[in-house]
Amino acid sequence: MKRMVATKxxxxxxxxxxxxLLEVWFANMSAYRAEIVIWMLTGSIPLIxxxxxxxxxxxxxxxxxxxxxxxxxxxxxxxxxxQQLVVAWVAWELDLQIRQGILSAKLLRPLDPLWEHxxxxxxxRLVRVPLAIIVIxxxxxxxxxxxxxxxLPHALLYLLSINLAFLIRFLIAYCxxxxxxxxxxxxxxxxxxxxxxxxLTGSFAPLDLYPVWARTIIEWLPFPYVIYxxxxxxxxxxxxxxxxxIIAVQLAWITIFGVLRSxxxxxxxxxxxxxxx
Amino acid sequence: MxxxxxxxxxxxxxxxxxxxxEKEPGLAGSLRAFFHRxxxxxxxxxxxxxxxxxxxxxGFLGPNGAGKTTxxxxxxxxxxxxxxxxxVAGFTPKERRAAFLKLITLVMGQKxxxxxxxxALDSFRVNQAIYEIPDDEYQATMREFNTILxxxxxxxxxxxxxxxxxxxxxxxxxxxxxxxxxxxxxxxTIGLDVNMQVRIREFVAEYNRRFQASVILTSHYMADVTALxxxxxxxxxxxxxxxxxxxxxxxxxGARKVISVELARLVTLERLASYGQxxxxxxxxxxxxxxxxxxxxxxxRLLAELPIADVTIEDPPIEEVIGQMFGGxxxxxxxxxRAQEPQEVGS
Numbered sequence: 001m002k003r004m005v006a007t008k009x010x011x012x013x014x015x016x017x018x019x020x021l022l023e024v025w026f027a028n029m030s031a032y033r034a035e036i037v038i039w040m041l042t043g044s045i046p047l048i049x050x051x052x053x054x055x056x057x058x059x060x061x062x063x064x065x066x067x068x069x070x071x072x073x074x075x076x077x078x079x080x081x082x083q084q085l086v087v088a089w090v091a092w093e094l095d096l097q098i099r100q101g102i103l104s105a106k107l108l109r110p111l112d113p114l115w116e117h118x119x120x121x122x123x124x125r126l127v128r129v130p131l132a133i134i135v136i137x138x139x140x141x142x143x144x145x146x147x148x149x150x151x152l153p154h155a156l157l158y159l160l161s162i163n164l165a166f167l168i169r170f171l172i173a174y175c176x177x178x179x180x181x182x183x184x185x186x187x188x189x190x191x192x193x194x195x196x197x198x199x200l201t202g203s204f205a206p207l208d209l210y211p212v213w214a215r216t217i218i219e220w221l222p223f224p225y226v227i228y229x230x231x232x233x234x235x236x237x238x239x240x241x242x243x244x245x246i247i248a249v250q251l252a253w254i255t256i257f258g259v260l261r262s263x264x265x266x267x268x269x270x271x272x273x274x275x276x277x
Numbered sequence: 278m279x280x281x282x283x284x285x286x287x288x289x290x291x292x293x294x295x296x297x298x299e300k301e302p303g304l305a306g307s308l309r310a311f312f313h314r315x316x317x318x319x320x321x322x323x324x325x326x327x328x329x330x331x332x333x334x335x336g337f338l339g340p341n342g343a344g345k346t347t348x349x350x351x352x353x354x355x356x357x358x359x360x361x362x363x364x365v366a367g368f369t370p371k372e373r374r375a376a377f378l379k380l381i382t383l384v385m386g387q388k389x390x391x392x393x394x395x396x397a398l399d400s401f402r403v404n405q406a407i408y409e410i411p412d413d414e415y416q417a418t419m420r421e422f423n424t425i426l427x428x429x430x431x432x433x434x435x436x437x438x439x440x441x442x443x444x445x446x447x448x449x450x451x452x453x454x455x456x457x458x459x460x461x462x463x464x465x466t467i468g469l470d471v472n473m474q475v476r477i478r479e480f481v482a483e484y485n486r487r488f489q490a491s492v493i494l495t496s497h498y499m500a501d502v503t504a505l506x507x508x509x510x511x512x513x514x515x516x517x518x519x520x521x522x523x524x525x526x527x528x529x530x531g532a533r534k535v536i537s538v539e540l541a542r543l544v545t546l547e548r549l550a551s552y553g554q555x556x557x558x559x560x561x562x563x564x565x566x567x568x569x570x571x572x573x574x575x576x577x578r579l580l581a582e583l584p585i586a587d588v589t590i591e592d593p594p595i596e597e598v599i600g601q602m603f604g605g606x607x608x609x610x611x612x613x614x615r616a617q618e619p620q621e622v623g624s
Binding site: 104 | 295350368373379382385390392394395402409410411
């Protein structure tokens with residue numbers, strides 16, 4: 001049978017999808033600014049660890065290994081900011097949408113729901129910026145002599161790297177959320193990720209202080225590329241070719257999880273279509 | 278004309294079954310289910326066949342769990358059929374191609390697609406972008422929807438602050454913004470007051486007229502269906518039990534009306550029964566079933582001859598109509614009342 005086509009209209013310009021999604025979601029996220037501040041404070045492990053490690057450094061006569069209080073301060077402030085910038089709750093969002101059937105309404109639209117989730121996350125980040133700046137200024141003031149970043153190129157490369165880090169984290173969370181197509185308790189995996197990531201991303205301590213065997217294993221996982229390595233770039237610990245390597249590995253992880261997410265999504269939709277939407 | 282218009286929707290032998298897990302209640306049941314999961318095959322749709330033409334409006338009727346929603350979801354591409362074939366506007370729905378999704382819409386009760394914390398207008402903008410609707414078409418559509426649905430003044434309010442009816446109007450507008458050619462409306466008026474039901478109905482009729490859209494509508498309210506659809510498909514237990522003219526259906530089954538009366542004081546049941554078939558009695562309230570043709574004369578006689586405080590006339594509930602039509606069984610209450618006569622109505 002002949003296919004129908006939508007009525008053709010003279011094209012008088014149409015809004016860009018990306019811009020509209022970002023504008024509207026920014027408005028939506030702004031409605032949640034108070035909640036977002038509270039969520040930011042719950043993600044404060046690096047700040048607590050900063051106090052712990054400085055205490056330890058002082059007790060040990062000024063430094064732990066090569067780490068002075070100033071170096072700790074730079075590391076954990078950068079880690080805290082990074083953690084703020086890579087937050088992803090899309091697993092919860094998907095879990096809810098899949099289990100309660102809200103996904104159906106989204107599937108009726110000719111757009112992969114991924115893009116809306118992405119817009120949601122990106123705009124939420126912007127709402128976090130003002131408080132993040134305040135925390136950094138206060139932090140730098142409390143530990144005098146702390147240098148967060150050596151120069152502008154490092155800061156700019158950090159911006160690139162932390163956005164890639166966010167994509168890694170976002171895609172991991174997306175894959176976990178998709179598991180809700182099969183398991184009622186998919187979100188437990190997300191909880192597990194959260195507790196593991198705490199240790200493996202470098203939020204608790206710089207990976208330099210980990211035992212060599214642990215460090216060797218961690219290097220082969222995506223986790224250090226979410227917090228630790230972007231922090232290395234910002235604080236000027238990583239330079240030149242090392243920065244290129246970090247970004248290349250980040251791109252590789254994005255590709256891996258991007259492909260995995262597409263595969264899971266396609267299979268998940270088949271299951272959704274089979275057992276009920 | 279070179280050729281007759283093709284069918285918009287073509288469904289043949291469509292089936293959907295689910296495997297459901299059964300579990301006995303309680304801890305023991307849970308433990309048993311943990312080791313031996315009992316499964317049961319449920320036939321939600323057991324082979325339905327029909328076609329729908331461009332611009333045609335069809336009402337889907339049937340009791341809860343008859344398979345109406347499952348069928349609509351298969352037509353919209355959300356559920357994959359277990360058997361049979363579906364063709365909607367030349368597409369296979371389950372492939373969910375963008376060109377297909379732009380031609381259809383599915384409105385499911387109050388399943389919200391509007392963003393809760395923002396004005397509806399923002400959700401409309403998102404849909405405009407997602408459906409790639411050119412600006413002038415968007416403006417034109419919004420102007421039309423504004424007039425028919427009277428959206429003025431509610432578009433800029435936060436969706437969470439809208440009343441149920443206002444929200445439903447916005448949901449419908451959002452779902453039709455891309456001017457789909459095929460509408461699947463699943464209980465679009467559920468929970469709305471009568472005025473709002475009428476408004477929504479008028480909107481759907483107007484949309485159908487203007488855009489020559491095909492519409493499949495399911496509803497619990499007989500009035501929705503009678504106002505909009507010439508053709509009715511009745512589904513029961515996953516199968517089509519009636520497909521034809523609305524007039525024929527009402528003749529076959531809906532030839533009766535229900536008069537509900539509230540009495541000012543007690544009256545014998547015998548006396549009440551002389552006006553029609555007494556269906557239920559509850560305190561001073563009673564429900565009488567009467568032939569459609571004599572409804573108004575009976576109501577007039579009731580008012581003149583009995584101490585009536587209030588009277589309303591309505592269609593029998595749709596489930597009852599279908600139950601009577603295909604099962605021939607009457608509601609239990611009527612039998613109970615009849616078995617107890619004679620007695621006095623009231624407490």
